[in-house]
Amino acid sequence: MTLALKRKTGVAELDEVSQRYPDVPRLIILKADVQRRGVHYTEAAIKLLDPARHQVTGTHIFGTRDGVIALRPESLLLRDGSSIITTPTPLDENPYVVDALDNVPWLFDRGMPLEEVEYWPAPEFYSKTSSSGVPMKNIVSTRPQRLNIFPYRYCTFWNNGNGCAFCDIVAQMKKGGKELNIPAKLDPVEVGEVIGEALKEQGRFSAVFLTSGSIVSGARPFDDEIDYYIAILKEVGKHFRTAKYPSQLIGTAFEKSQLQRLYDQTGLMSYTANIEVLDETIFNRYCPGKAEWIGYQEWKQRLVDAVDVFGPGRVNTGIVAGVELAGPHGFSSEDEALERTLAEAEDLARQGVSTVYIVWSPRPDTPLSGCKNASLDYYIRLARGLHNLRLKYRLPIDHDGYRHCGNHPDTDLSRLLPLWGEKL
Amino acid sequence: MTGTITSDIRELLAHPATVATIATLDETGAPYAVPALFLQLDDSGRLVHPELLETSTTHRNLLRSIWFELPVTITLFSLRGRVTIVRGKVHKAHVSGPLFSDHYRELRSRLGDVDLAAVWLIDILEIIDDTFALRRAREEELHPFFKHLDRLAVADRTP
Numbered sequence: 205m206t207l208a209l210k211r212k213t214g215v216a217e218l219d220e221v222s223q224r225y226p227d228v229p230r231l232i233i234l235k236a237d238v239q240r241r242g243v244h245y246t247e248a249a250i251k252l253l254d255p256a257r258h259q260v261t262g263t264h265i266f267g268t269r270d271g272v273i274a275l276r277p278e279s280l281l282l283r284d285g286s287s288i289i290t291t292p293t294p295l296d297e298n299p300y301v302v303d304a305l306d307n308v309p310w311l312f313d314r315g316m317p318l319e320e321v322e323y324w325p326a327p328e329f330y331s332k333t334s335s336s337g338v339p340m341k342n343i344v345s346t347r348p349q350r351l352n353i354f355p356y357r358y359c360t361f362w363n364n365g366n367g368c369a370f371c372d373i374v375a376q377m378k379k380g381g382k383e384l385n386i387p388a389k390l391d392p393v394e395v396g397e398v399i400g401e402a403l404k405e406q407g408r409f410s411a412v413f414l415t416s417g418s419i420v421s422g423a424r425p426f427d428d429e430i431d432y433y434i435a436i437l438k439e440v441g442k443h444f445r446t447a448k449y450p451s452q453l454i455g456t457a458f459e460k461s462q463l464q465r466l467y468d469q470t471g472l473m474s475y476t477a478n479i480e481v482l483d484e485t486i487f488n489r490y491c492p493g494k495a496e497w498i499g500y501q502e503w504k505q506r507l508v509d510a511v512d513v514f515g516p517g518r519v520n521t522g523i524v525a526g527v528e529l530a531g532p533h534g535f536s537s538e539d540e541a542l543e544r545t546l547a548e549a550e551d552l553a554r555q556g557v558s559t560v561y562i563v564w565s566p567r568p569d570t571p572l573s574g575c576k577n578a579s580l581d582y583y584i585r586l587a588r589g590l591h592n593l594r595l596k597y598r599l600p601i602d603h604d605g606y607r608h609c610g611n612h613p614d615t616d617l618s619r620l621l622p623l624w625g626e627k628l
Numbered sequence: 629m630t631g632t633i634t635s636d637i638r639e640l641l642a643h644p645a646t647v648a649t650i651a652t653l654d655e656t657g658a659p660y661a662v663p664a665l666f667l668q669l670d671d672s673g674r675l676v677h678p679e680l681l682e683t684s685t686t687h688r689n690l691l692r693s694i695w696f697e698l699p700v701t702i703t704l705f706s707l708r709g710r711v712t713i714v715r716g717k718v719h720k721a722h723v724s725g726p727l728f729s730d731h732y733r734e735l736r737s738r739l740g741d742v743d744l745a746a747v748w749l750i751d752i753l754e755i756i757d758d759t760f761a762l763r764r765a766r767e768e769e770l771h772p773f774f775k776h777l778d779r780l781a782v783a784d785r786t787p
Contacts, residue, residue, distance in 0.1 A: 229695030284694050285721035285746055325725040348724035407732030407744060408724065607682070607723065619691055620655070623683055 236583040236613040239563035242293025248304035258323040281322040287610030329401045344398040349410040355390040359417025361493025369490040375569035396439030411608040415454035437470035457506040463513045474603035478522035482548035511556035517600040526564030526577035538582045546589040553593040560612040590614040645707035652689030675750040682745040694718040711758040716750040
């Protein structure tokens with residue numbers, strides 16, 4: 205008997221929650237819950253993993269919930285084409301189980317098979333090495349339709365210990381550097397070389413994505429970060445025949461002149477600056493580096509300013525949903541957290557900035573590692589709330605949806621947003 | 629559904645004169661039918677429907693179908709007047725991987741610079757022969773009340 209079947213204990217919570225939210229697809233509820241609880245891969249599931257055909261863990265900028273770097277599936281695809289970006293989680297934390305059923309990976313909960321899933325396919329360039337001898341997958345990684353560039357695996361907010369309380373980017377960089385031979389800082393020319401190789405695979409990628417830790421240095425704060433992104437995007441741009449190409453940058457909240465430079469000098473088409481939590485007091489406590497260098501209100505203002513540069517529907521911010529409830533300094537109830545978060549998200553939405561969330565998965569190498577994330581109900585209500593704001597303020601989210609990211613249950617819901625630009 | 633009938637579907641789809649349509653349901657429950665120009669049957673007996681545009685109504689309706697278990701209907705018209713209705717359930721959307729890439733390359737080789745949003749797989753639940761001659765014979769046999777009397781009247785002998 206497999207591990208999944210041994211753990212059979214009762215009716216799946218998923219079905220109970222699905223019945224409470226008939227307007228939310230069960231697949232999205234499942235996705236949010238798998239992100240919330242994490243996954244455990246059985247030996248049978250690992251046997252289905254073929255590194256020649258599937259992506260395996262190890263290239264990501266952030267770590268896993270169980271703190272282990274090992275050969276496991278990078279993530280999962282659901283039947284509706286969306287991804288579940290999740291992390292291997294210790295069994296005693298009650299994760300979903302991925303097990304083999306008729307030689308196909310399935311998600312199990314409490315011993316019951318819930319959904320057939322698919323491991324992310326490996327791109328062709330993963331088997332190649334760059335001209336300097338680095339495995340190309342350690343320079344550019346992928347999601348099912350996206351090219352990921354993580355050019356700088358350090359965040360200078362950590363220089364004085366002011367990194368975000370939920371973030372393990374520095375800890376993961378140290379592990380990645382030692383165990384995986386991943387360069388901490390990428391050479392823009394080498395990034396361009398890998399992008400050129402990746403684009404030879406037809407029908408695989410629909411977006412270029414760039415993110416790194418914040419770099420505070422420069423004539424103006426973060427000028428060095430901007431310059432670095434421009435250098436990389438220029439090298440990437442050499443492989444496109446159009447001035448602009450589908451792309452997203454998650455960066456620090458930059459000044460408008462910096463954003464204009466970024467937009468004018470590169471092919472970048474969208475911009476995201478993650479505010480992480482939509483409450484000023486909690487932001488100051490859990491994101492002290494962002495508070496020190498920019499501040500909550502200024503962060504919001506810079507997002508709004510970015511709409512003038514990139515255009516409506518092409519600027520958004522991300523929150524790590526659940527940290528607003530973490531520890532003694534978080535909101536005291538999910539109702540309060542939801543009300544306050546959506547009110548702030550609405551303030552941004554009415555000014556053209558969309559908010560998306562990721563499900564917070566507490567990681568071992570972070571100050572908030574001992575805390576729990578929120579309930580499944582909370583994540584479903586938050587997804588509905590953020591989606592409804594996009595409906596109310598007519599904000600498309602094409603650049604951060606299931607194709608280009610896949611990490612946001614709320615933008616999955618927005619796959620069926622009205623097509624406002626069309627007159628049929 | 630039997631193997632024989634599935635093989636009939638395969639034969640119909642392989643014939644260049646067969647016209648296929650796919651009907652889906654929109655958010656109001658209204659049917660939306662369009663030509664299904666690239667419909668195929670895979671080795672496991674599932675219908676394969678490539679959707680070229682992410683914003684097409686059919687693509688969005690298929691997503692709605694897989695989310696809320698709404699049915700889809702495929703209609704096949706053959707050159708000789710045979711009409712076959714296939715009732716189906718959306719199984720999966722391929723958006724990446726070998727199957728998707730194969731269709732992407734094939735469609736671009738046939739159509740030029742087009743894109744591909746997803747390759748939808750549809751489980752066949754029921755196949756109905758809706759050919760008029762067959763339907764007419766069945767109705768006249770089983771429902772003799774459903775006909776106009778002039779068809780039964782003695783022929784008019786007025787010069």
